[in-house]
Amino acid sequence: MHNAWKRLSDDFQLSIITMVGVCSVAGIAPYAVYRLYDGNWLVSLVDTSLVLNTLAAVIYAWRTGDTIRPGQYLALLYCIGTIVIVTKLGMNGLFWVYVLILFNFFVVPPLQSVIATVSVLGILCAYGVAKPGALFDSAFQLTSFLVTSLLCSLFAFAFAYRGREQRQKLSELATIDPLTGASNRRTMDSELEIAFNEHKRYGVGYGLLILDLDHFKLVNDRYGHRAGDEVLVDFVDVVRAACRQSDRLFRLGGEEFVLLVPQVDERGLSRLANNVLADIRRRLNGPGGPVTVSIGGALLSGHSTIEDWLHEADERLYRAKALGRDQAIIFDQGSNSSTSLSNPSEAAVQD
Incomplete structure (x- = not known):
């Protein structure tokens, strides 16, 4: 009722x-x-x-x-x-x-x-x-x-x-997030629930990427929030251009975003993460120079709850940050399906 x-x-x-x-x-x-x-x-x-x-x-x-x-x-x-x-x-x-x-x-x-x-x-x-x-x-x-x-x-x-x-x-x-035009957290929760139910009932493959801009706090501190807002808007444009029309981008909060990817397998999710990394590195610039992103990802299969799915992707995001940023970790390191694309050079904006 x-x-x-x-x-x-x-x-x-x-x-x-x-x-x-x-x-x-x-x-x-x-x-x-x-x-x-x-x-x-x-x-x-x-x-x-x-x-x-x-x-x-x-x-x-x-x-x-x-x-x-x-x-x-x-x-x-x-x-x-x-x-x-x-x-x-x-x-x-x-x-x-x-x-x-x-x-x-x-x-x-x-x-x-x-x-x-x-x-x-x-x-x-x-x-x-x-x-x-x-x-x-x-x-x-x-x-x-x-x-x-x-x-x-x-x-x-x-x-x-x-x-x-x-x-x-x-x-x-x-x-909708009023700044970037990406869907907000409330919409994300609803979409993830739909994805989880579709996977459970029909076996539809889903993956997600959690994306976090590197050293973004320094952009706000050095150049002001207006400059930071412009970087966020440009970031959303670049990510959307690298995605399929069916992929859904959500702003989780601050400089952190979630990308929901339907009909994808391990290789497809890795390829998308690498494409996003490369495009961000090439096209996203802030007032202090290039801005990079760190990515953690996970497939929905093998997870019993949405929270576990998000938690696994989030852990891999933190691992990507700890390993030097500007890279994606989609699967556990050491496994055959692990992927990590990184740039040895640091972003122009440093801690």
Whole structure:
């Protein structure tokens, strides 16, 4: 129950789709029963279909984590259902159009909502014009309905667009390091858990590298934090350029970063560490000269917890620091799979 509530708290779209499912059962199901009892078989069938399909979409969203396609499916379904209900019930069915407008702007992106809503309004108004008296008693009533519906759509669009924009900014603040643009510690914890579960269930190979800039404190002390910040931003750019698109870089704190590498074996992780070392040595410069990095790495296989995985990589990072920095230790020294790439010359910035 706690995990379910956490998912609802963290995922706005999932909470909306879930709420739609609850409302469809509580709000539409009684109408389906009443109209069946009243002999209105077609409308009762439409209501029942809406309830069942909504529940199926909610279950799909919970199982897969995909809220985009269920939202689009429900928007299309409810648009069609509203048209059928309005044309069968007449004026009494028009009240559901306002609910549909709000629903569309919350479950699908604003542009798609506009297209869906305008399409429904256009179809209903065209039906009202083609069949006078079926929906509207007069042209004035039709115009009033159209104007109020468009005003409702405008307010819903503004609210939904602004809300979506703010949620996106809040999500970035919660998951992205504002200085470097790398993902933050919170995102790293989530991604490592996903990687661990994928490895456990499907055997997907993962590796990670912990990268720590050498003598970075001296850069801040001698040239100021602004210069240090510029070095960190440049460092992230260089590392990303050396990585695959699927690799994920996280800022662990200060000058320490973690690189999560999916679909990799011992040789691949060693090659990536060596490429990063070489690129940093060649391309990263601070105000006092070249800046280097030390790296410790480990594969996920053979570890029973995420903490053990990180601890092993961290120990190898400290070993790389102790052996003179500007090198990578990915596997235990002395084994056949050990790798260490180092530069005999020290970085320009010394202790």
